[in-house]
Amino acid sequence: MNGPPGARYPDVIVLGAGLSGLVAAIRLAEAGLRVVTVAKGYGSMRLSPATIDILGYRPDPVDSPAQALPGFAAAHPEHPYALIGPDTLADSVQWLKEHVGTYAYVGDPGENMLLPTAIGVPRPSAVAPETMAGGDVRRAGPLLIAGLGVLKDFHPSIAAENLQAATTAYGRAVQARPVMLHPSANGPADVNSLGLARQFEDGAFRSAVAAELRAAVRGEETIGLPAVLGMDQARSVWTELQQAVGRPVFEIPTAVPPSVPGMRLARALQDRLRRAGGRFVFGAQAVGPELRNGKLAGVRIRSAARVTPRMCRWVVLATGGLGAGGIEVDLSGAVSEHSLGLPVHAPGPGETGFLPGYLSDHPMDTAGLRVDHTLRPVGPDGEPVYPNAYAAGAVIGGARPWREKSGDGISLSTGYLAADAILKEAG
């Protein structure tokens, strides 16, 4: 399977550079395996709020994912969480916290924080960047939600009003009021979250914001700002701003892309992988398995001029689900997986894939691969299609992450577990 004598093929090819792929790749590279990560683009983590949502709704709100998961898994035997024990989940969270460098995370699967969204909905997240945790409405005192006039994608009045209205649902009064800041009178009239994050790395700009906040803040208020407090120096920007204002500050993920926290997390993990000796191939696409004597010997990769077989011992498929293109549906309703050509568990052509209501529980929602207990994709007979191919993240079917608020937990824990399985085989 491993080519001519002297061949130096990588041990593992990871397909996809999202959360699950990066987690698997870093673990494998840090264990000393040669890992190549192949990704079509830079990865959609840059659009995510970068919180680690493990389980928020089942469908009733979940206070403690750790306590809820055994029952949830038992009730949903086809859900990826049915394969992930509570210990693996907790280990993977701990592992992430130790691998994000200075972009520190807080929280654990034991309890959900309720962190305000950009429209003021308290959202259940078990683990979040420390820059966001201060917004946990279960604990926070009165909130001052501050917008910046140049950022057209964040409206403090909407956020504050909805937070006030959310009071009864969470059993305690949330006080929130808005303020709009205009720190750069001579700057551009409008800027996106990334442009603003770059401005926040400038001390003078930060001072201007701090001065406005000092004038606006009252009493014991905690200050919520859109998540634009710096890019590479996020931690020091956040720390210095709190010192300058003299009040706690927290970040609220912006709803309209790009997501600055998502970019920070993506950079932190990519840096980590590079430092562990991992390699990236961006802009390339896996177009099928490379088979030798019926065995999976590598992946066919499309680069600028041609398709080339790239050999390896193991493949981790972390290409994402329907949203990211890891699973595709064509106009006839046929569902497929193109990177390795694996069988997808989904409603077939002629079967009902979608219901009339936009927010219905569409049968197609849970389309994806079925996997065995070590995350190897299986065929209709329940047997692994290839003994050396593993799946991680949203390409695995059976979940409704947007309803359950489970996507990050699934990606993190399956990426972690897929690496575990390969490391056990590698010995």
Add this chain to the structure above:
Amino acid sequence: MTAEQEFDFIRDSLDHCVKCTICETACPVAAVTPLFPGPKYEGPQAERLRGAGPSVDASLDYCSSCGICTLACPQGVHVAEINSRARAVMKQQHGIPIRDQLIARPPLQGKLGTPVAPLANFVLSNRLARLVAEKTVGIHRNAPVPKFAGRTFRSWARRHPAPATAGTRRVAYFHGCSTNYFEPGLGEKAVAVLAHNGCRVVLPRQECCGLPLQSNGIFDSARSYVRRLVAGLAPYARQGYTIVATSTSCGLMLKREAREILGVEDDDLRVVSSQTYDICEFLADLDLAGELKTDFQPVPLTVTYHAPCQQQGHNIGKPALDLLGLIPELTVIELDRACCGIAGTYGLKREKYDIAMQVGSGLFGDIRAAEPDLAVCDSETCRWQITHGTGRTSVHPVEVMYRAYGLS
């Protein structure tokens, strides 16, 4: 696929844009200047509104054509290609400045400058002459222009033909203009490294690939340049030669830009594309197969490695890292920056020099901080820019391999 269909395929990719802005977060130019509003805005968004009428979006001229947007896009939108085409239309309508006509033709520069290299180099390094050139032509007085070698690579190669008994791997070397006129030593070393690895290297007749013309929006001339080049390379490709390039951006022209940006589509280009390799890609593939010579001597140096934007456009990762990693005692520091700013001829221009230097400032800072003995980089214009921005000597990865093989 016909040229017409390919053209539609590139433009139609904009329908895959979901406005996620990942390209905007990756664009090195938009990050430093408000003069360029960003690849999504200029590309998939504005392209929908472009019709047969006059081109109105002058800000397109500030795109550096680095291609990072296309690389970053998770949906497969050909953002950079769409923008390059739209810019060509704009420049045709507004008129191509004489400066752009000049800097887009390296063979012309090479043929004029090589015989009078001492004089030409004196003029190019003379502050007064450069000031005049800035005022009259618009080439920034501080921009890193290369020095003429005073001899050509091809004249060296004529005196050093490959022995008939040399290796069994048949390689046609595409050296490009820069190696021929400015860095003939790189070509000599590349040939030696290839020969050391059992390659029989031939030198097809070749001229400029047309890339500088393309990036300056002079598409008609660029098409005739690249067609002439592939006509010379195609017979070798058809005989089974691998075409190996040391100029990573010119190699990319053959691999996909001629087709995807210029819309050239013919059998010659197809066969050349499919057999063109960047030299590090070629050597790293030998290594993967266990066929690369690894008789490296220790090179006790610290080097940084920057993969140029155009090298990333090959979608092959960074094979130079794997090659350099084989050399004993060589410490390699991988830099993670999108672009050095120069983007071929972009940073030479009076109105764009400062932007290019700002784009490169992160890379320059990383290199200065690493204090390397050498700054390694695959692209010639990037090497000149890196040396300009850091004062460090910059070399092609193959030059380090040449030294490690003890071929000097």
